[in-house]
Amino acid sequence: MLTAEAPLSTPVRAEILALAAQEPHPRGASVAALRLVQARLGWISTVHLREVADLLGMSVDDLDGIATYFNLLFRRPVGRHVVMLCDSVSCWIMGREPLCAHMCRTLGIRPGETTADNAITLLPTVCIGHCDHAPAMLVDGTLHGDVDTATLDRLIDTLRDTP
Amino acid sequence: MTSIRIDGRDCPTRTGINLLQACLEAGASLPYFCWHPELGSVGACRQCAIRQFSGPDDTKGRIVMACMTPVSENTIISIDDPEARDFRASIIEWMMVNHPHDCPVCEEGGECHLQDMTVMTGHDTRRYRFTKRTHRNQDLGPFVKHEMNRCIACYRCVRFYRDYAGGDDLAVFASHDNVYFGRAEDGTLQNAFSGNLVEICPTGVFTDKPFSATYARKWDMRGAPSVCVHCAVGCNTIVNAREETLRRVLNRYHEDINRYLLCDRGRFGHGFVNAPTRIRTPLRAIDGQQAAIPMTDALQAFARMAAGGRIVGIASPRAALETCFSLHALVGPQHFCTGQTRHEQECVELAHALLTRHPGALPTIHEMESADAVLVLGEDVCATAPRLGLSLRQSARQASFHTADDARVPRWMDAAVRTLGAQCPSGLYVLTPAPTDLDDVAAQTRRAAPDDIARLGFAIAHEIDPAAPAVTDLAADDARLAARIAHALVAAGKPLVVSGMQYGSPALMQAAASIATALARATPAAGLSLVLPECNSMGLAMMGGLSLETVMEQARAGAISVLVIVENDLTRHLPPADVAELLAAVPDIVVIDHTATPLCRQASLVLPASAFSECSGTLVSQEGRAQRFFQAVFPPAPIQAGWRWVQALARSLDPSAPHMTGLTVWRDLDDVLSALAQAFPHLAPAVRAAPGADYRMNGQKLRSQTYRASGRTVIRSFVNVRDQPPPRSPDTPFSSSMEGAYGPDMPAALVSGYQASPWNSVQALNRFQHEIGGPMRGGECGIRLLSRVGHSDAKPAYATDIPRPHLVQADTVLVLPDTRLFGSEELSMFSPSVMARATAPALGLPAGMAATGRMVLHLDDGPHMLPVEPVPGLPEGIALCPAHMVARAFRFPRMARLERMPDEGGRS
Amino acid sequence: MTPPTERPLTAMIDPAAGPPDCAAYERAGGWQATRRALGDLAPAEIIDMVTRSKLRGRGGAGFGTGQKWSFVPKEPAAERHKYLIANADEMEPGTFKDRLLLEGNPLQLIEGMILAAYGVQAGHGIIFLRGEYGLACSRLHHAIGEARQQGWLGENILGSGFGFDIHVHSSAGRYICGEETALLTALEGRRATPRSKPPFPQTGGLWGAPSVVNNVETLCNLPHIITNGPEWFAGLGLGEDGGTKIYGVSGRVAKPGAWELPIGTPLRQIIEEHAGGMRPGHQLRALLPGGASTAFLDATALDVAMDYGSVEKAGSRLGTGMAIILDDRTCPIGMIRNLEHFFAQESCGWCTPCRDGLPWVERLLDAIEDGSGQEEDMDQLARHARMLGAPGRTFCAHAPGAMAPLASGLKLFAADFAAHIQQRRCPHKSGA
Ligand SMILES: Cc1cc2nc3c(=O)[nH]c(=O)nc-3n(C[C@H](O)[C@H](O)[C@H](O)COP(=O)(O)O)c2cc1C
Ligand code: SF4
Ligand code: FES
Numbered sequence A: 001m002l003t004a005e006a007p008l009s010t011p012v013r014a015e016i017l018a019l020a021a022q023e024p025h026p027r028g029a030s031v032a033a034l035r036l037v038q039a040r041l042g043w044i045s046t047v048h049l050r051e052v053a054d055l056l057g058m059s060v061d062d063l064d065g066i067a068t069y070f071n072l073l074f075r076r077p078v079g080r081h082v083v084m085l086c087d088s089v090s091c092w093i094m095g096r097e098p099l100c101a102h103m104c105r106t107l108g109i110r111p112g113e114t115t116a117d118n119a120i121t122l123l124p125t126v127c128i129g130h131c132d133h134a135p136a137m138l139v140d141g142t143l144h145g146d147v148d149t150a151t152l153d154r155l156i157d158t159l160r161d162t163p
Numbered sequence B: 001m002t003s004i005r006i007d008g009r010d011c012p013t014r015t016g017i018n019l020l021q022a023c024l025e026a027g028a029s030l031p032y033f034c035w036h037p038e039l040g041s042v043g044a045c046r047q048c049a050i051r052q053f054s055g056p057d058d059t060k061g062r063i064v065m066a067c068m069t070p071v072s073e074n075t076i077i078s079i080d081d082p083e084a085r086d087f088r089a090s091i092i093e094w095m096m097v098n099h100p101h102d103c104p105v106c107e108e109g110g111e112c113h114l115q116d117m118t119v120m121t122g123h124d125t126r127r128y129r130f131t132k133r134t135h136r137n138q139d140l141g142p143f144v145k146h147e148m149n150r151c152i153a154c155y156r157c158v159r160f161y162r163d164y165a166g167g168d169d170l171a172v173f174a175s176h177d178n179v180y181f182g183r184a185e186d187g188t189l190q191n192a193f194s195g196n197l198v199e200i201c202p203t204g205v206f207t208d209k210p211f212s213a214t215y216a217r218k219w220d221m222r223g224a225p226s227v228c229v230h231c232a233v234g235c236n237t238i239v240n241a242r243e244e245t246l247r248r249v250l251n252r253y254h255e256d257i258n259r260y261l262l263c264d265r266g267r268f269g270h271g272f273v274n275a276p277t278r279i280r281t282p283l284r285a286i287d288g289q290q291a292a293i294p295m296t297d298a299l300q301a302f303a304r305m306a307a308g309g310r311i312v313g314i315a316s317p318r319a320a321l322e323t324c325f326s327l328h329a330l331v332g333p334q335h336f337c338t339g340q341t342r343h344e345q346e347c348v349e350l351a352h353a354l355l356t357r358h359p360g361a362l363p364t365i366h367e368m369e370s371a372d373a374v375l376v377l378g379e380d381v382c383a384t385a386p387r388l389g390l391s392l393r394q395s396a397r398q399a400s401f402h403t404a405d406d407a408r409v410p411r412w413m414d415a416a417v418r419t420l421g422a423q424c425p426s427g428l429y430v431l432t433p434a435p436t437d438l439d440d441v442a443a444q445t446r447r448a449a450p451d452d453i454a455r456l457g458f459a460i461a462h463e464i465d466p467a468a469p470a471v472t473d474l475a476a477d478d479a480r481l482a483a484r485i486a487h488a489l490v491a492a493g494k495p496l497v498v499s500g501m502q503y504g505s506p507a508l509m510q511a512a513a514s515i516a517t518a519l520a521r522a523t524p525a526a527g528l529s530l531v532l533p534e535c536n537s538m539g540l541a542m543m544g545g546l547s548l549e550t551v552m553e554q555a556r557a558g559a560i561s562v563l564v565i566v567e568n569d570l571t572r573h574l575p576p577a578d579v580a581e582l583l584a585a586v587p588d589i590v591v592i593d594h595t596a597t598p599l600c601r602q603a604s605l606v607l608p609a610s611a612f613s614e615c616s617g618t619l620v621s622q623e624g625r626a627q628r629f630f631q632a633v634f635p636p637a638p639i640q641a642g643w644r645w646v647q648a649l650a651r652s653l654d655p656s657a658p659h660m661t662g663l664t665v666w667r668d669l670d671d672v673l674s675a676l677a678q679a680f681p682h683l684a685p686a687v688r689a690a691p692g693a694d695y696r697m698n699g700q701k702l703r704s705q706t707y708r709a710s711g712r713t714v715i716r717s718f719v720n721v722r723d724q725p726p727p728r729s730p731d732t733p734f735s736s737s738m739e740g741a742y743g744p745d746m747p748a749a750l751v752s753g754y755q756a757s758p759w760n761s762v763q764a765l766n767r768f769q770h771e772i773g774g775p776m777r778g779g780e781c782g783i784r785l786l787s788r789v790g791h792s793d794a795k796p797a798y799a800t801d802i803p804r805p806h807l808v809q810a811d812t813v814l815v816l817p818d819t820r821l822f823g824s825e826e827l828s829m830f831s832p833s834v835m836a837r838a839t840a841p842a843l844g845l846p847a848g849m850a851a852t853g854r855m856v857l858h859l860d861d862g863p864h865m866l867p868v869e870p871v872p873g874l875p876e877g878i879a880l881c882p883a884h885m886v887a888r889a890f891r892f893p894r895m896a897r898l899e900r901m902p903d904e905g906g907r908s
Numbered sequence C: 001m002t003p004p005t006e007r008p009l010t011a012m013i014d015p016a017a018g019p020p021d022c023a024a025y026e027r028a029g030g031w032q033a034t035r036r037a038l039g040d041l042a043p044a045e046i047i048d049m050v051t052r053s054k055l056r057g058r059g060g061a062g063f064g065t066g067q068k069w070s071f072v073p074k075e076p077a078a079e080r081h082k083y084l085i086a087n088a089d090e091m092e093p094g095t096f097k098d099r100l101l102l103e104g105n106p107l108q109l110i111e112g113m114i115l116a117a118y119g120v121q122a123g124h125g126i127i128f129l130r131g132e133y134g135l136a137c138s139r140l141h142h143a144i145g146e147a148r149q150q151g152w153l154g155e156n157i158l159g160s161g162f163g164f165d166i167h168v169h170s171s172a173g174r175y176i177c178g179e180e181t182a183l184l185t186a187l188e189g190r191r192a193t194p195r196s197k198p199p200f201p202q203t204g205g206l207w208g209a210p211s212v213v214n215n216v217e218t219l220c221n222l223p224h225i226i227t228n229g230p231e232w233f234a235g236l237g238l239g240e241d242g243g244t245k246i247y248g249v250s251g252r253v254a255k256p257g258a259w260e261l262p263i264g265t266p267l268r269q270i271i272e273e274h275a276g277g278m279r280p281g282h283q284l285r286a287l288l289p290g291g292a293s294t295a296f297l298d299a300t301a302l303d304v305a306m307d308y309g310s311v312e313k314a315g316s317r318l319g320t321g322m323a324i325i326l327d328d329r330t331c332p333i334g335m336i337r338n339l340e341h342f343f344a345q346e347s348c349g350w351c352t353p354c355r356d357g358l359p360w361v362e363r364l365l366d367a368i369e370d371g372s373g374q375e376e377d378m379d380q381l382a383r384h385a386r387m388l389g390a391p392g393r394t395f396c397a398h399a400p401g402a403m404a405p406l407a408s409g410l411k412l413f414a415a416d417f418a419a420h421i422q423q424r425r426c427p428h429k430s431g432a
Helices: A010-021 A026-041 A046-056 A060-067 A089-093 A096-107 A149-161 B019-025 B082-096 B113-121 B156-164 B194-200 B209-213 B264-274 B295-307 B321-331 B342-357 B365-369 B386-395 B398-406 B414-420 B450-464 B476-491 B506-522 B537-543 B548-556 B576-585 B642-652 B658-665 B669-679 B681-689 B762-767 B832-837 C022-027 C032-040 C043-052 C065-070 C097-104 C106-120 C134-149 C180-187 C216-228 C230-236 C267-274 C308-313 C332-346 C352-370 C375-389 C398-412 C414-423
Strands: A081-086 A120-125 A137-139 A142-144 B002-006 B009-013 B049-053 B062-065 B076-078 B144-146 B171-173 B180-182 B206-208 B222-227 B236-242 B245-251 B283-286 B289-292 B311-314 B373-377 B428-432 B444-447 B495-500 B527-531 B562-566 B588-593 B605-608 B617-620 B625-629 B812-818 B843-846 B854-859 B862-871 B878-882 B894-900 C083-088 C124-129 C165-170 C211-215 C244-250 C257-262 C284-288 C322-327
Touching (some): A026 C165, A046 A060, A060 B171, A081 A096, A089 C322, A089 C332, A120 A149, B009 B019, B019 B049, B082 B113, B144 B209, B156 B194, B194 B206, B209 B245, B222 B625, B245 B264, B295 B588, B311 B548, B342 B506, B365 B386, B373 B386, B444 B476, B476 B495, B476 B506, B548 B576, B562 B642, B642 B658, B658 B669, B669 B681, B843 B854, B854 B878, C022 C106, C043 C230, C083 C180, C083 C216, C097 C134, C097 C244, C106 C124, C106 C211, C267 C284, C332 C352, C352 C398, C375 C414
Parallel strands (some): A081 A120, B311 B562, B428 B444, B562 B588, B588 B605, C083 C124, C083 C211, C244 C322
Antiparallel strands (some): B002 B009, B049 B062, B171 B180, B236 B245, B617 B625, B812 B894, C284 C322
């Protein structure tokens, strides 16, 4: 089983090496490789960071400097589902603050935290290009627009029930 | 030359530099952070803002960053412009938003670039009323302390550490105002130049950890110009002392050598001076026990020992010229030994001869940076001459500079040059038995046995000049490699060949010289550089003397009654059996040294010598540069300079002995030097390495403390609260106190520290330079004894004794010295911080041969059980054993038997 | 042949049907430009046509596209490694036009890239796509695969000897990656800090090779310029600039959305006709005409023509052309605070004024909005707006962009600022 502590599987390693081979320098694949790991495990553990660094011929310090730079790369574990609620200007105008407060109350967490049952992590995100349907959010990468408390509640229920 | 107008004043300047440099060279105090003369410009801090006008009629102008703007004909700028001033003050204010304002407890205080710049911009009131962010600090190992909250994010540390020095374990993390400079996790910084962070960082984020334990403010320490004693490169240093103890070593700018940077061995190796192993009183062996005795007793004891017969003197390649020469004067040329084995001595003498005869150039360390093709032939320079290795690393960037030139991007536009050079080829070839720290920037590396590397070298020479002897039966891909390297070297405008005596191989050095000679026929700039082992190896080679083997023979014959050994631990040169034999054959052994080496413990008489920080003297670096180091510490009697002990011995003998008369009347270092100049005319220029003790500036001696130094009575309060006269230093033109002259124009060899109001940090150096990154205002420092540009008319013959290929043998391995940055060099290994950086010895084996566990290596002194470590690329039949760390005398290759541990035989 | 449409960029976009495949794209007029370019036109002619079309970059800075290309060294693609990069990092708050084009008709972008690449003779294409655009990512991959299979991408396209292929780089979220030099740094697997110029990307870009970075919308125009001619394209615009523009409106309007209109369409028409005016009960107070990094315009400016020159004259910038509306029931200070939070967080951390100045601005706005503002805070805000706003003070245009809404807002909403500070609370918050 793939876990944050176990080494990456052979196919994942091969995929990373293939990404690196396409670049003039393997480091060109660093974001792609980290995204790949995150796609499999939800986040990038130090064990995996080290492994990717190795595969790309970079130092772990170098790669972590990149991993900690980008907003979408998670260096801490997240829940089974990641809800990213847009906090940029159009969504703010259209009421993302009360929505966020509602969600925090419902889930019992603050933005940036994960529910105790590990089901949901709530993160703020910058504008996701859905401003004409503000407030908007990404749930596990899928775009939702014109969100209100009712849709939020339904969504939270479904998320809690899906593994 | 051109001229620019700064605030209405016309200032002569030069093209090819940026406006920040031009302003500083014009004497203006324009603040900056991210720019560094050795690192170039990136425009990150925005501190150096000025207003630039497009012409005499332009009254508006625009704000530009001086460091990012080239000097051009008729540049008109204003530093005083109110908006530029205001912006510069704002920059400091922004930096101060999160800065902890902990100057009173910060070890950078008083020599902090940020403090200087803050005062310079006039920022004095805090208007930010919110909380500061805080960071966690890291443990970065024994050399460097980390206090991240002081960071102003100028990015200098990572630019130096990663881009310049090739380190990869320091990085920037996170983003926006949360950027963090450190490691992914706590741990020791691995790069050999990490200590420079202390000086590169403009604040107190990175500070000198060993210094911290005995910290004193910059203004409270005495300073003296010094020379590093931890390898033969001869980097210039400043030593700082307080309460008559050495506190720290800083970089001292030498245009041609170390410039702004030192290696960690050089910066932190000084710990031996204050270590518990330090000898502070004469010791006399009585019934197998050494006991402290007064100086007079010691000298009487010596007189008794010497009464009977012949005295033989053993000098040392780590002792100053003056000390070696005093011994020479005491015992006479027939009884003067260099303290090296015949093999070592032949190697250094060969190096000296090859350099002297070389028809091309003998480039300085700085000139090596601009070599456009470099061949490293069988020497791990990163371990044996670290600062030289750092210069070779820069040489790999030559092609990117040429690309930048073509794109009309100035070479100091650092980030731009690196962008443009992303795919530029390196011109560096590294042929060594084992991996080196330069491999990552090499165009190609090749691992082979020293003899095979020498063969490749001869083949390269033959490729370049068919008159050089051919190498027969070279494998096809070796022949191709030789042709490729030859081609790269021939195509270069400034090719360079570097070798050395790490592997004690005359063939390697001959091969290197042959290549350089062959190149010099068409390219007079073709350079040759040979790395020597010790700080005065070259000086001693130029003096000459007997080998240790000859002394052994005389001893065996019973012809020696006293051996006077100066600053030499013979156990590092001779196998234990030989040392034992020598000790047995000579009735009395007198050792003059500052540190209790294993040899000292076996001596009949030990005399406490001063360390480099406590006396003055001259060293000759591997490039033949005589350089003077000066006293910063006045040690309590009876500790004194090596040559004064030798003189004292001479005075205790029958003073009528004619050859000793000169010696007994020397008053000071200048007397020793003039006697030396007479005895060794080719060393005579060494006298001029620095001004003599009678030098005066404005009729005064030079001060070695700052005007701000805390009161004199306080300084000696650990001894006595009574006011004491400051100690006198007969050997130097320095006063030991704050009295005396000081200024940016004083002779470069006498600069004891940098301070030029309002510049209190090391950046004050810019005031002492004629041009930034160029010569010092005070002229040359040190003097080259080997001519810089070789004798192009000389036509040295090519060496013809090409070694046979290395043969892998079934029952033995060729054991090569694994010379280490930390661990192999003698004195630094008495320094606690360096000791902490030396990893435990292990036996390196080719990846295929390396089994887990341990193996037994049979060296001259018996079997050694060692953990095994695979070394990628190491050729078959070769083992690496750390020099001096396993068997003290092991420093050159030898064949040896290797066995699996009897109890671990079954494991694989 | 059907007459060329006046909505070339969006003609083929039908959200319900999904993006056209290669065949549908061709039936609707696609690939004609590529046929023509690779068959009949020299690279220099492409650059010339694009210059004459008066196409200006749609990424925000509005630099003439043909002129930008003219700085690229002229060697044929086969002789020199060069890159053509589509900037699909769209992260400017309030902006959602590139997503429309990417999801709606990826082949149009691909064709645009082929044409641009042919013009500058670049053999390597990269789409720098923001990581959040998952649907766009899969559609791009699909379209590229199809185009490759049908010979539109790859070696020797249409037997012309010109080869070009496209790789999609999914970024991992940082606004600054949209800045073209930071984008290059990001592609090299480094922390995406901007680079100094020179060297300009056109001569020393990705991995040191000549590179052109163009916005998605810019590139999508190219097939139409080549097919219908530069004069036709130039004629589409109502004023100085050529072509159409995707305009959008978000905020409390009746019908937020995006529409392709002639460039230079008056702002009033966009808001009142296309966005349906304000929602009932809301008045328009002010607006950012082209994304978060443009200056506020108030209701008096509604008649400005939305082209580069006119908006600049009105005191703001066309930017991305995607307007964000501030209504009378929303707190302007809150809005600016939200914007500055974004800019402070997205600062790359390279240069001092931006890294440490923007968070200061954000804290000041926090304080004012939360009722703990002080009179001096206004001076501090003004000082920051002045110090960070002018070009050349910071390393890149991020901080000046951040200061555009602040500086204009300080003037426009002076009374609101004063009210916040005097009343020690936000008058817009409930309980007022
Ligand atoms: C902070 C910053 C962010 C930017 N973000 C984007 C972006 O997301 N997309 C984009 O196309 N251009 C962006 N730009 C503009 C680009 O730097 C560049 O001008 C543009 O990609 C050029 O394409 P064009 O000539 O086709 O407009 C940004 C600029 C700055 C200063
Ligand atoms: S203005 Fe400076 S810190 Fe801000 S994004 Fe640009 S380079 Fe980075
Ligand atoms: S020194 Fe000029 S910007 Fe930093």
